[in-house]
Amino acid sequence: MDMNANDAPLVSIIVPVYNVEEFLEVSIRKALTQTYQNIELILVDDESGDSSPQICDYWAQHDHRVRVIHQSNGGVSAARNAGLQSAKGEYIYFMDPDDEIETHLVERCLTAMDNAGADLVMFQFDTIGESGQELESSYKHNDYDESQLLTPQEAIKQQIQSEINGYFWAFLAPRSTYTKQNFSFPVGRKIEDMARICNIIGESQHILRIPDVLYHYRLRSGSAMGVISTSNMSDWFQAAEDREDYIRDRYPELKAFVALQTLNVLGNTDFESIRQNIVYGLNIDPDSRAKFKKRLQNFLDDLEGTDLSEKVKLLVDFFKSDKSSTASSSANES
Structure with missing residues (x-):
């Protein structure tokens, strides 16, 4: 695949945005300075109460690749669903608004996908602090040193064993993988990634895992998942059940x-x-x-x-x- 060809496929980067003014500018810049330029950046403002909506609008005015959706507060799942419905790209990538990505993430994934004949590319990630400093981390997800080409069954087994994390920002997939199954995230719940990760793995044909750290997950105070609560535990159980129901059926x-x-x-x-x-x-x-x-x-x-x-x-x-x-x-x- 020629990354600079005029017919290079469009990639939609979908970012749910809610009260992240402190980190949003950096995240947007990382997305827009991708070495692969044929992208659209869809910023879904989930009724933020800080300056995040204005930051989104500023970038839409200054870069034609940016589109902004302002909607009533509905949570991460609702924002992602709105972005997915609006996306025009041949490929979909979900990114969180307070994290950072490597500027060659999209190009690396598309090249690896093309070379391996894969239709889903997963990669490694690490952890950074609020000021962007690298934090020590040891994710089971990263315990491999060479590229792996897996069947859906093999990848699902690894996911169940926590060898593949359920984060949607840790892979890139064709939009058709979502649209052919009428995919949507569960609205009103916090463990939306785990609930749906096997739906994407299971509807792929060849899953490629590359040993490249392309995403930097920011650990910060006030994060919705940083607090153990009754609601989070209940959502975790529901997410596990959703995952098992999909596997049992498919x-x-x-x-x-x-x-x-x-x-x-x-x-x-x-x-x-x-x-x-x-x-x-x-x-x-x-x-x-x-x-x-x-x-x-x-x-x-x-x-x-x-x-x-x-x-x-x-x-x-x-x-x-x-x-x-x-x-x-x-x-x-x-």
Whole structure:
């Protein structure tokens, strides 16, 4: 692929924007100074209360590649959905407004995709602080030194095992991968990436992972995901269920793998911490409790005939018993 050809494909970079005036200018400049120039930058202002809307409008007036969408506050998912619906590019890349990308990210991904015959390119990332300084990080996602070409099944397995993170800013994919499945992010929830990552992996044909650090994730105070809360935990469980439902429907041959991996992760975590978080911390209502038990039963059905570890058996027995209902009811009444 000739990166400078007149018929080079358009790439849509979609950025949800909400109250990030301190970092937005740098992020926009990194996007607009890409070595691959045939891009459109879609800034979706989610009713910011700071100067972010004005910053977006300024850049739209000074660079014809920038388009701005102003909408009522609906969260990251709603903003991304609006950007995706508006995108005209042959390829889609999602970027967060407070992070930074390497100026050759788009060119590197398209070249690698073309050379390998892939239709999804994933890359590595690191962590920076609020002032842009590099922070020490050790992501399991980055534990590879050579390019990997994977089937959807292989990549889904790696994602379930947390060897591939669920961040949408860590890959570039064709727009057709989204449009052919009527894709959308779950509005009103915070763990939207994990909920939908396998939908993109699973609808690709060849997934390429390149050992290039192309994204710099900014760790800052006040971040929505920087706070552990009941809402975040609840969203995490829902995201995991969305992911499993997709795999169960689209790749039924992987359902036993998913069930065993999930139960082993829970079983190998400190049991008392899980019990306290779910029973006391989340204050699960009877309907949610019943749903959780049904999910466990689905896992057991998928694993019929498989030997389970003693830790997993203890976990399952507790949540299938009346003890969890009694303990949760007592917590709600106190």
